[in-house]
Amino acid sequence: METILFCAPVAADGTLAKASLEALSAAKTLAEGLGATLAVGLFGADVAPAAAAVAACGPVFAVTGEAFAVARYATDAAALEALAKAASATIIIAADDSRVSRALPGVAARLNGRIDAHVVAIAAKDGKPLVTRGYYRQRMTAELTRAARPWCVTVSGGCYAAYDGAPGQASLTDVSVPVTEAMTRTTIKAVVAPSADEQTIRPDAKMLFVAGAGWTKKQGDGAAHVPEAGQLILGFLGKAKASLGSSKSLVDMGGEGESVLPFLTHLHQVGQTGATPRHQKGLATCCHGEEPHVVGWRFITERRAVNLDAACGWAQGKADVLYVADAFEVMRRVNELLG
């Protein structure tokens, strides 16, 4: 019988991140489907509040200590390895956040196991675990299983509802991990993030606003209006509390010396070499291109687009609504209506 271990780092405030709670739902679903044992593995400075929150899921194994509070490969991998061994896990499930994604593949190697990352669905079929994930930047989808164990799986955010079971008294087993000098060669210095007002990447926003290269091109009067484009975009993001995505071409312009929107970085890039964010709604403006460029909003549930080309491959067959109009005029009016 399979033993499924859900693993997660615990935040400084003792809670589990939303992405981790979503992965826990995936792990629980699989355990129920397979009739397997579910256990929980937590690591961090103090895991007690998180352990209580997931107590109903199964026994909790914990690696604790200040060394495990920070997101560092060596200590995270050591903690995850120890948890997997303590629980005798055959399947290890975690969120595909930056911290676990950095460490879990190495843990799979240490355990002589295998890993599949960025899974979007996980289920039991004919008594076997079956995972679904994208290939070639989400341009195709595969369902797969494996015989090899331990099998590590990371689950993408936004694919499952976050676990919200009743808290309780956890059956907690402490797992000891000696911290060696070699494990602390790396020191975490800082986390740098724009202030909440300046931040234009908002993973929890309902709306993704995708800005395409058309914003910086010459407009009907024969001149480019980049500063106004920036004001309109930032104005909308602020008023609608939307997250900003951009096409690669628009981001790349900065490196090519063209006039650019100064707040755009490669972190905003969606698509082939960028993110594939998950938001409820997406509004693409001045975006053009065919299938390969559209993967950036494949996981947006409701999609609308504004551009001047009614036949644009970015929108036709991909968006629910295409407004054939000048994005400057539309967004100017939208911002006025938003107040």
Added chain:
Amino acid sequence: MFHIVVCGGIVPDPLQTLEPVKGPAGWGLKNELMLPSILDPWASHALYEAAHLAKAVPGSKVWLVSLGPKAKLQQVMMTVAQKAPFELVVADGPAGGFVDSFEVAEALFAAISGIAGLDASKLLLFGGWQSASRGSGSTLQILGEKLGITDQFQGVDKLTVGADGSLEVMERIEGGAYQISTCTGAPAALGWATGELPEPPNNPQVGMANMRLVMPALQKAKPAAVNAAAIDYQSVTLPAQKRETRVVKDTPVDVIAQEIIDWLAS
């Protein structure tokens, strides 16, 4: 002084239409060997960063280690070799995304282990933080473990080397933020995101120098033993969903804006 090993596979040009097919050797792409290929985009950034670092730190050297069919690699190298100085190491095997990352790491480990003069204490293992084919983001970590590297970083956009050889690394984390770490020095593994450097212009002189080593490297490439059956694929499909797009044109801006507002509020 660093010994920088950049791992990078080849992927189909992103503008190509891709269709999965199942053949005798497992899943692959339709006309895979006919598709024009490029060096994986994030691995390319790793290569540019490696070349930049090697230039800044005297005595450093860059190897590009790639698992792929020799003929395709030769085509791709005609362009890549003009971008940055490196020595190519080839493992002759499949480059497709359906190969297990563990198997790829094994093949790369074998290739790296065969590099003469590689000093593990000076090793910086570079690569893209994900490939544009498998997109797993796991090969580099597995390879790092096999090489005994326990200081690893993913989603790296900036590396600064201190006078004492220490490394300051900026890694992408959630919500558009960066984690900044310092490491006492090599060995370390860095999975690069976009980095900070633009794509270098083609330099024919660099290309000529590289190609003198590329051709022998391709000729002496050893076949990589990759187990295609490591993953049991039940199905591989293209997303079938096609939306019925309602086109709104010849409509006043006020009406469109109000419709968007109503949609936002719904």
